[in-house]
Amino acid sequence: MKTRVGIIGATGYTGVELLRLLLHHPGVEVTALTSQKYAGVPISQVFPSLTKRFQLKCEELAVEQISKKADFIFSAVPHKTAMEKVPLFYRSGKRVVDLSADFRLKDPEVYERWYQKHTAPDLLSESVYGLPELHRDKIRGAKIVGNPGCYPTGALIGLIPLLKKGLISPEGIIVDSKSGVSGAGRDVVLESLFCEVNEGVKAYKIFAHRHTPEIEQELSLLAQKKITVTFVPHLIPMDRGILTTLYVHLIKKMNTEELLNAFQEYYDGEPFVRIFPKGKLPNTKDVRGSNFCDIGAVVGEVDGRAVIVTAIDNLVKGASGEAIQNMNIMLGYPETLGLDVAPLSP
Numbered sequence: 001m002k003t004r005v006g007i008i009g010a011t012g013y014t015g016v017e018l019l020r021l022l023l024h025h026p027g028v029e030v031t032a033l034t035s036q037k038y039a040g041v042p043i044s045q046v047f048p049s050l051t052k053r054f055q056l057k058c059e060e061l062a063v064e065q066i067s068k069k070a071d072f073i074f075s076a077v078p079h080k081t082a083m084e085k086v087p088l089f090y091r092s093g094k095r096v097v098d099l100s101a102d103f104r105l106k107d108p109e110v111y112e113r114w115y116q117k118h119t120a121p122d123l124l125s126e127s128v129y130g131l132p133e134l135h136r137d138k139i140r141g142a143k144i145v146g147n148p149g150c151y152p153t154g155a156l157i158g159l160i161p162l163l164k165k166g167l168i169s170p171e172g173i174i175v176d177s178k179s180g181v182s183g184a185g186r187d188v189v190l191e192s193l194f195c196e197v198n199e200g201v202k203a204y205k206i207f208a209h210r211h212t213p214e215i216e217q218e219l220s221l222l223a224q225k226k227i228t229v230t231f232v233p234h235l236i237p238m239d240r241g242i243l244t245t246l247y248v249h250l251i252k253k254m255n256t257e258e259l260l261n262a263f264q265e266y267y268d269g270e271p272f273v274r275i276f277p278k279g280k281l282p283n284t285k286d287v288r289g290s291n292f293c294d295i296g297a298v299v300g301e302v303d304g305r306a307v308i309v310t311a312i313d314n315l316v317k318g319a320s321g322e323a324i325q326n327m328n329i330m331l332g333y334p335e336t337l338g339l340d341v342a343p344l345s346p
């Protein structure tokens with residue numbers, strides 16, 4: 001029997017990406033979609049790309065109604081709304097993957113510093129940070145998964161093996177990321193308008209981006225000591241994709257091949273992490289529409305500096321693809337189910 005799935009916030013970029021991918025998933029049936037603006041409207045009218053593919057109507061986010069129709073919930077609404085709704089689904093016995101930031105941070109005080117007061121702090125210890133490459137075993141039994149942010153996914157996958165193996169200094173890590181505009185969601189905001197973004201590149205929210213505490217939380221847990229990073233996000237005029245460049249100091253003397261071998265060894269068997277050979281660096285074009293995270297690296301062999309580059313699609317491995325990967329783990333499906341699509345080309 002197929003799992004009945006509800007998508008809360010189905011008319012956003014991550015919501016429709018969930019739908020696109022889940023339509024290929026043999027183990028699930030999407031039985032409920034919510035939207036405030038488009039309640040009563042077929043999803044194919046909101047997204048003409050779904051015409052002749054999926055006709056379900058959107059409905060209001062009424063927890064009781066949705067709970068009758070769905071066994072598993074993807075929450076793709078903004079933070080704060082998620083914090084209000086996810087606990088209600090949880091209490092009605094549903095398992096939830098939440099794509100917002102509301103169940104990622106473990107410390108309610110840290111959450112309050114970067115967002116606002118948390119209204120369900122008791123569930124923060126219950127929820128699991130949904131990076132499969134780091135927390136697969138915990139995700140299996142989780143009732144609520146806080147799906148990672150898009151920037152943290154690219155940064156953490158590039159740093160975890162090196163920190164875990166004690167190959168890099170935990171001090172002075174620089175995370176320099178470039179994101180496509182869909183990272184900001186589908187809501188109309190001035191900064192995302194075509195003329196504001198096209199033909200330009202800008203850094204923003206230096207030392208102030210809300211994904212900073214998330215990256216630091218996971219690195220600190222891994223290293224068992226407080227780690228801070230210099231995180232600088234940039235906006236790039238493309239629809240989707242995040243390229244992250246990580247600047248680190250090696251503790252052990254090693255060359256580029258040895259560093260790449262360390263990645264290869266750590267991610268052996270990971271279905272969605274691809275390590276590039278020496279001389280080849282990732283490009284967001286090579287992961288578009290897919291759940292892959294590509295990794296390349298170069299060691300500056302004179303003074304122990306190394307640069308790691310990762311590329312993901314922010315809407316797939318950085319959001320909806322990772323969310324489905326988490327659902328697969330939670331429900332005991334093969335992890336790649338519904339996700340074994342090749343990247344778009346070009």
Ligand SMILES: NC(=O)c1ccc[n+]([C@@H]2O[C@H](COP(=O)([O-])OP(=O)(O)OC[C@H]3O[C@@H](n4cnc5c(N)ncnc54)[C@H](OP(=O)(O)O)[C@@H]3O)[C@@H](O)[C@H]2O)c1
Nearest residue numbers: 009011012013014035036037076077078100183185186319
């Ligand atoms: N975009 C990314 O690359 C990305 C990556 C990782 C995580 N995320 C996170 O995923 C979540 C969704 O992001 P998105 O980019 O898909 O956002 P989005 O394009 O702005 O879509 C938001 C969705 O939530 C619904 N919604 C908004 N306010 C609501 C409210 N008060 N009550 C009920 N529904 C409401 C919207 O419905 P209507 O407008 O139709 O009413 C829409 O379906 C956010 O928490 C975001 O931080 C996004």
